[in-house]
Amino acid sequence: MGHVERARAFVANADRTTWHDEALWFVRAKRDAAADTVPDWEALRDEAAGIKRDVLGRLPELWQRFEAEATAAGARVHWARDAAEHNRIVHGLLAEHDVRRVVKSKSMLTEECGLNPHLEARGIEIVDTDLGERIVQLRNEPPSHIIMPAIHLKRGEIGELFHDEMGAPEGLDDPDALTALARQDLRGRFLGAEAGITGVNFAVAETGSFVVVTNEGNADLGTALPRLHIACVGLEKIVPRASDLAPFLRLLARSATGQPITTYTSHFRGPRAKETDDGPAPELHIVVVDNGRSRLLAEPAFREALACIRCGACLNTCPVYRRSGGHSYGSTVPGPIGSVLAPSHDPARHAELPHACSLCGSCSDVCPVRVPLHHQLLTWRSHLAEAGHHPRRRRLAFRLAAGVLSNPVLYERVTRIGRWLARRLPQDLLDRLGGPWSRSRAMPRIPERSFHQALRAREEGEGR
């Protein structure tokens, strides 16, 4: 099933599509207003893109430095080649510490690796603590947006869910009251958790530190209470120096939600200090994950996608994402960046995603680290076509078109027949041929002469 088929149910509800579209455009507008408060915004994007380009050229050196520094600070660094190894390592750590209950803050990496089902199958309770993620977890569905996981849901639906799951009174749909219920439920889970799992927004090579940002403070609570903290980090998330955090943090929240900074911007280095001298020592484990990132790095056409800082700005601005919803992508990360990343993981399964794009270029315009998203999407189309991933009908259509367009005589004949036919068919049949395009447009009247013929006639007229 491709993007078009998966989007069908979402698109069928025009009210919801419009509401979703407007909600995301509102976030995009906030991003613009926030960017306007920074006079050197464009130069800042250049700086951030430049740092990432430099980083991608020396990842081995940076990660070795990080490992040495983090280890010196008392953390343990683990390496995972793929999702399965990542899940094995995390489960091994939890089992070693007899952990049954885990709280996790938002991490697209653990989502990508399928960590939750892996742990649940082994009898470990894992609770997503970001409110949006908790909502989609209870609904047993994936996040539809990388920073607003439940953006596709209306308050009434969340009220019903909380009625079933947390005993909310029937019909409750006030966001304050619903959040208060979730807070109460999750507070107990924070206090009862034996381990906290977080993602990582930025790892700093020279200090062995890493930064995690949230607005809810859920990553902080989840690591301030349990004694075991496991941080999972993708290979692309490293910066060389602490001073490099400045440009990225100035860009990140402004690009994401239009905030000047997230409420909590936490810098971890080594495990937490003991609470009392005789108490048990907290532990920090960092799992560094490849899972296809080194393969992407080896692809000159796509490696810049590894610069992505997961702000979600390209989703918010994308006309296709806004109107088709995150679940239509069928990939962990939806939207333009997801459509670039997913085919690298599984070309056959995600071959349609680069076509869920009008090539308008808005994603590339808002990307804080200047990933050339729409260029990469176009490049993917030809890569995937050459690899034989296009559906047969499209392959046939393109082969026909290529044959006609590369042969001037054939082209002349085919278009002549086409014009002759088009001038004789009734307008309503013509409109139907236009498909969805002509739902609110009329097919233009086809002129008698082609451009070539008109030009020739004109030149002959002038020559005379």
Add this chain to the structure above:
Amino acid sequence: MSGARDEILARLASAPAAEAAPVERVPPPTMPADPEAVIAARLGQNGGILVANADRSDWPDHVDLPTPLADFEHVHCPGGLALPALGITRRGVGAHARTVHDLAPLDLCVLEAGFTVVENGASWHVPSSSLERAAALLAEHLVILSPRSALVPSLHDAYARIALRETGFGWFLSGPSKTADIEQALVLGAHGPRTMHLVLLDDE
């Protein structure tokens, strides 16, 4: 395990090199004419409240909470500051907690920040202990005291002041715990503090 490490590093090393280009650094923004107005606006965006027109002896009067600060039952506050004169002392679980879990019923947490970043209203804080770190998250209300003399224009200047390599844990705080995950409606007090006041204190 080292097999995975070496294999990953080898994979990374074998990727074709991209052309190296020097990174152009953006000159850090300068201090705005009215920094406190900018802080108030940026902090307000994140749901925080700036208390700027107060001094060391009367600031609690300017922190507007349903209960006067001096009357909360469970309070964590820094040891070093002369807060008892204002009626603010460690008490309840704030005084007796031995583990982070003991702190759960905390009403109020007062923190002392190192400095405040004007462009985003965030204050840099290094918790003095694991208990203080948890207290800042478990408390219903958060008050951050920061010296008025320690304002920096932007994060660039902020990182120039932070010795990250010597800091076990440190954070920028810029408001109460908040969420907008239900229909983009802003709700304060998602998991942690429901209110956050930043008090800029004059030096003696």
